[in-house]
Amino acid sequence: MSGLFGSRGFTNKTRPSAFLRSILQNGVGRPVKQLKRITLKFCETSQHSLYARKFVEEHLIDFASRHPSVVIYALPETEAFPQVCAEYLNGREEICELNKRDCDDILKILETFADRSGVEIVRIRKDFHTDIPSLQGEWHPFLNFRSYNIVNKLDWTPKLTNAWDPVGKPWEKCYRKHELHKLENRPVLTYEEKAEKPLG
Amino acid sequence: MLLTTRIVRDCPKRVASAIYWLNKKSPALSYSTNVGNSAIRTADENEGRPLRWKRVWALSMKRKKEIEGPDPPKPRSTLRCWNYKAELSAFQCRLHLNCSEQLLKDAFTEPLPDQDDNAESLSDYSDLQDCGRKFADEFVSHYISTAFPKLPSAGKQAVKSFLLDESHIAYLARNLGYEDLLQCVNFPPSDEVLCCSFLASVEAINRSGGPVAAGRFLLDFVIPQLVGKDILHDIWKPNDPMSLLVEELKKQSQPLPEARLVRQSGINTVTPVFFVALFSGKRFLSESGGESIPLAETDAAKQALKKKYQISINSKVAPMGHSVDDEFLAKLFEPLLGLYTENVNVKQNKNISVQP
Numbered sequence: 329m330s331g332l333f334g335s336r337g338f339t340n341k342t343r344p345s346a347f348l349r350s351i352l353q354n355g356v357g358r359p360v361k362q363l364k365r366i367t368l369k370f371c372e373t374s375q376h377s378l379y380a381r382k383f384v385e386e387h388l389i390d391f392a393s394r395h396p397s398v399v400i401y402a403l404p405e406t407e408a409f410p411q412v413c414a415e416y417l418n419g420r421e422e423i424c425e426l427n428k429r430d431c432d433d434i435l436k437i438l439e440t441f442a443d444r445s446g447v448e449i450v451r452i453r454k455d456f457h458t459d460i461p462s463l464q465g466e467w468h469p470f471l472n473f474r475s476y477n478i479v480n481k482l483d484w485t486p487k488l489t490n491a492w493d494p495v496g497k498p499w500e501k502c503y504r505k506h507e508l509h510k511l512e513n514r515p516v517l518t519y520e521e522k523a524e525k526p527l528g
Numbered sequence: 529m530l531l532t533t534r535i536v537r538d539c540p541k542r543v544a545s546a547i548y549w550l551n552k553k554s555p556a557l558s559y560s561t562n563v564g565n566s567a568i569r570t571a572d573e574n575e576g577r578p579l580r581w582k583r584v585w586a587l588s589m590k591r592k593k594e595i596e597g598p599d600p601p602k603p604r605s606t607l608r609c610w611n612y613k614a615e616l617s618a619f620q621c622r623l624h625l626n627c628s629e630q631l632l633k634d635a636f637t638e639p640l641p642d643q644d645d646n647a648e649s650l651s652d653y654s655d656l657q658d659c660g661r662k663f664a665d666e667f668v669s670h671y672i673s674t675a676f677p678k679l680p681s682a683g684k685q686a687v688k689s690f691l692l693d694e695s696h697i698a699y700l701a702r703n704l705g706y707e708d709l710l711q712c713v714n715f716p717p718s719d720e721v722l723c724c725s726f727l728a729s730v731e732a733i734n735r736s737g738g739p740v741a742a743g744r745f746l747l748d749f750v751i752p753q754l755v756g757k758d759i760l761h762d763i764w765k766p767n768d769p770m771s772l773l774v775e776e777l778k779k780q781s782q783p784l785p786e787a788r789l790v791r792q793s794g795i796n797t798v799t800p801v802f803f804v805a806l807f808s809g810k811r812f813l814s815e816s817g818g819e820s821i822p823l824a825e826t827d828a829a830k831q832a833l834k835k836k837y838q839i840s841i842n843s844k845v846a847p848m849g850h851s852v853d854d855e856f857l858a859k860l861f862e863p864l865l866g867l868y869t870e871n872v873n874v875k876q877n878k879n880i881s882v883q884p
Contacts, residue, residue: 352703352704352752353755353756355849356752356848357749357752357848358623360622360623364618364705399614399615403609418703459757460841463842468817470791470817478789482787482804
């Protein structure tokens, strides 16, 4: 089985998957049935097409009258295995083998084809889709802090600093506000003195 | 006959397949029920797994296909089975149309390239598409001015050119089944041809069912392209939203917008965030964030414009589909019909200026 992205994989990650979507915003305006035509191929005489022939004789016209927007072609071909090919508005074709299926199964298959859009069946990542995920606005960290400081106008001038200038008081940020007095008379130690001192 | 059945049942597959071919070629031998057995299949049915004695040939054919690439696309009418009349009636049923067959057939016929103006014997979409284009233009502009009354003319023009863009309409036509029914000179049909065909079909509906039917057709297929799209960010994309905002405020004689840096975070990192707020005098207009201060300011201007033109997420959605109520329909179709319909209850609103 090959999907849109190549051959079969063994895990959900490697098998093809898609997000939920509809074709052309289908439900917004008038509803358009996505199934264009159905081609029913079967053999006139063989055993394997027995149920297909029975379906064509008894149930096909009923099906056709229920779905007038679908064109149905019945193709009898000698020694052809029974198969139904459904073509959709987005250009895709789906073929289903009707060998060893009875009339009820065939009817179910056709009804399923009629209800589907032509999108390939792959694992759907989310059951929902929305173009507007948030109505009141998404949360961001500044949302609930309502106090501004807007006295200063927007400053467009680029602030240039010399990279080689010493950054004054480099350790200020590492101290709590009430412990800043410890920075005032910091002893300058040599490497050996630091090694002897206790840690912390 | 009995002999053949026993051989077929008991002997290995390749012999059985040989006997199957023998039986197929000589109709004098009558078939047994086992010959149609699904266990015995021809190479055509064994997709990807040819018969062993055909393997080399099958592999070389596969390689040839790979080298030459896929076949050029063929129009659907040349493949398998095709009944034009049935397809046309199914098309009408699918799109809930009630159109005369001859007009639709004309809409689906592309005019030949080298045709004299005198010899107009072949009916094609050339005059239909002219009228259809005008009708679509008028209807869509009227819809936009009714649905988005506060948008300026530049915005309305941008939305209209988005809705009636050639490639967008061609995409619509392709997904509504126009490509199969189209009788075109070169297959596959270009975007231009599909667009012309679509607009010609609009005119065909207009001539058969009246302007209301054609208007509803446009309302149901062309206008829902707006769904999920933001007018300012996706469709219009003005180059300088700040100047537009300045113009708007000047028109309403309000103080010009001033930007203020409100929040900032991670300035020295690779992912900084700056929040800029716009104020008109002391009145708050809008606030937005961005990766740099100019970007944030531009975005804030866009948010302010969205509020002004009432095209933000929170404002009323452009009516389409189920949300189209009688009042809006009356506003929309009044210039087409020239009178209010009896069945519709319309509030007499004297402030509406309806432009045909």
